[in-house]
Amino acid sequence: MKKIITFLFIIMFAFGANAASNPFMGNAQNQIAFYLGQGVDNGYIVPMPDKPVPFYIAQVKYSQPASFFRMPARVSLNLAETAGFGKKYGWNWTDFTIPIFFLSGDTALLYGEKWYAGIGSGIGMQAQENDRLGAKLLFEFRLFYGYHINENWGVELYAQHFSNANTAEENHSYAFFGLGIAHNF
Numbered sequence: 176m177k178k179i180i181t182f183l184f185i186i187m188f189a190f191g192a193n194a195a196s197n198p199f200m201g202n203a204q205n206q207i208a209f210y211l212g213q214g215v216d217n218g219y220i221v222p223m224p225d226k227p228v229p230f231y232i233a234q235v236k237y238s239q240p241a242s243f244f245r246m247p248a249r250v251s252l253n254l255a256e257t258a259g260f261g262k263k264y265g266w267n268w269t270d271f272t273i274p275i276f277f278l279s280g281d282t283a284l285l286y287g288e289k290w291y292a293g294i295g296s297g298i299g300m301q302a303q304e305n306d307r308l309g310a311k312l313l314f315e316f317r318l319f320y321g322y323h324i325n326e327n328w329g330v331e332l333y334a335q336h337f338s339n340a341n342t343a344e345e346n347h348s349y350a351f352f353g354l355g356i357a358h359n360f
Contacts, residue, residue: 211234222352
């Protein structure tokens with residue numbers, strides 16, 4: 176699984192795209208987005224929102240247009256901060272307050288004039304190991320739905336999963352559901 180995700184991630188960066196045909200950014204060449212997410216205690220790659228926990232994520236994302244096998248895409252630099260408070264479901268969520276830096280690529284699988292939906296993946300590092308993931312190295316998987324408010328602004332709903340892809344003994348993952356706002360320029 177780790178090799179497949181790494182291969183797909185490298186391929187996402189290999190192809191350039193015309194921004195005019197990119198549903199993420201319209202005619203813009205750059206995008207900056209801010210996301211807030213609610214954590215859930217779920218280990219699946221597509222998490223279910225049935226077990227919310229006192230664990231949150233704030234993320235800033237800088238993106239440029241790309242393509243992935245001729246499908247519109249974006250490549251991004253991401254800086255995230257997780258914040259946990261208290262205990263729930265046997266975990267001390269305060270222990271997982273950790274900054275994360277990662278590179279990611281998103282592909283729009285379906286899109287219209289004002290909306291898009293797709294998947295993304297990424298690879299990065301968290302600042303320290305912990306007993307939930309057991310490694311600094313993280314892999315990300317993401318599902319999202321976006322809507323353009325106007326040419327410069329948009330919103331996104333997302334589900335996000337971070338895992339060590341079984342590179343360490345412990346791998347309970349982080350999972351989030353959230354909302355983002357993006358500015359294209």
